[in-house]
Amino acid sequence: MRRRDFLKYSASVAAVAAAGGATRIAAAQEPPITVLEEFDHLGHHVKIVETPGGVLQASVDGRVLAPGVLARLKNGKVISALLPFQPQPTPGAMVRSLLSHDGQLFIL
Amino acid sequence: MPDLTLRRNAYSMSSTDWNRFVQALRKLKANGTYDAWTRRHHQAIMDLTLYPGETGTGRNAAHRGPSFGPWHRVALRQLELQLQAVDKGTPPLGIPYWAWDTEAASWQTARLWTMIGGNGDPAQGWRVPTGPFAAWTSVIWNAATNRFVSRAGILRQFGTDGLISPAGTMQIPTYDVAPWNESSNRTVSFRCDLEGGHDYVHVQIGGDMLAGTAPNDPVFWLHHANIDRLWATWQTSKGITNYQPTSGGPPSHNLNDRMRDLPPGSWTPANQLNWGASNYTYDVLR
Numbered sequence: 001m002r003r004r005d006f007l008k009y010s011a012s013v014a015a016v017a018a019a020g021g022a023t024r025i026a027a028a029q030e031p032p033i034t035v036l037e038e039f040d041h042l043g044h045h046v047k048i049v050e051t052p053g054g055v056l057q058a059s060v061d062g063r064v065l066a067p068g069v070l071a072r073l074k075n076g077k078v079i080s081a082l083l084p085f086q087p088q089p090t091p092g093a094m095v096r097s098l099l100s101h102d103g104q105l106f107i108l
Numbered sequence: 109m110p111d112l113t114l115r116r117n118a119y120s121m122s123s124t125d126w127n128r129f130v131q132a133l134r135k136l137k138a139n140g141t142y143d144a145w146t147r148r149h150h151q152a153i154m155d156l157t158l159y160p161g162e163t164g165t166g167r168n169a170a171h172r173g174p175s176f177g178p179w180h181r182v183a184l185r186q187l188e189l190q191l192q193a194v195d196k197g198t199p200p201l202g203i204p205y206w207a208w209d210t211e212a213a214s215w216q217t218a219r220l221w222t223m224i225g226g227n228g229d230p231a232q233g234w235r236v237p238t239g240p241f242a243a244w245t246s247v248i249w250n251a252a253t254n255r256f257v258s259r260a261g262i263l264r265q266f267g268t269d270g271l272i273s274p275a276g277t278m279q280i281p282t283y284d285v286a287p288w289n290e291s292s293n294r295t296v297s298f299r300c301d302l303e304g305g306h307d308y309v310h311v312q313i314g315g316d317m318l319a320g321t322a323p324n325d326p327v328f329w330l331h332h333a334n335i336d337r338l339w340a341t342w343q344t345s346k347g348i349t350n351y352q353p354t355s356g357g358p359p360s361h362n363l364n365d366r367m368r369d370l371p372p373g374s375w376t377p378a379n380q381l382n383w384g385a386s387n388y389t390y391d392v393l394r
Contacts, residue, residue, distance in 0.1 A: 084153050086307070
């Protein structure tokens, strides 16, 4: 985990959570989500957040990736339905791996 | 009753029978039947099979859970019957297996790659330039549109590691244990340990074998025929009906649950255990 900072719900973050299935409740009533990592890789800007329910969500260039693209295992490693045979140690490592195969093995 | 299907080591096949296999695959590719399996496999991976409220696992309809064995057994046999339908030769065409466990340390130079095409070419984005499937088109998943799209060629990017011998796996007496996923204790779960070794083959071959659309690469079937052979071998010593869970496990993984993301049919783990009843066998069990 490179960076961990807690944010209150803002309009932009609410949009990310809603795309992942979070309920549309007034922003002030929501617990904070956690920004796990934010970085640039292969020309893309990546932001990875974790909801209070423990759901990982990644956005690439502002677009939220589909549910199932990232999931955390009990042992802390991260898997993806797009690269199902090789868990990665962190969400960021998985997104980097996904981006390195984007356009070849799948389209993000 | 049709003739028994014999699945042979790919290296034991005559060139005539290997060519029958290649030609039958090409026919299924041309009529769309082959790509349907690639899509089905991807859909099974996307189809998580969780207890209500369960998190922390990637268990899905075909992997990371007990039905790993029986789901792929159905897939192999159904594809095999489809191959036989377009081949029509005698003896009935069997899917060959690649006994990667016998050349685990030197698999990158295995004879198999002279038969099925070799490693990808880095200058062509790791596209396989050789072999009978070099001109194939693959289907890949567009996660942005939720649709499959076409992509030229088959990709392979060999790793440098050796493969994992299943010798220890074969000694494990129990098919599977709770929590029925990738966290099951590999020292006591035959399924989890076998699946872990299986994953490593996917990862080391690389390219298309990394993705949920892994059947794009025909070596997928030779790999899984060997996995099925290892399971069948294990069953002969540890019990044909040795399968857990019988009940109380995750959906679609219990003994009598209907498995998902397969062609129409009442496919359950229970009706896949006695592989001999499905009218196929192997030339050599491990």
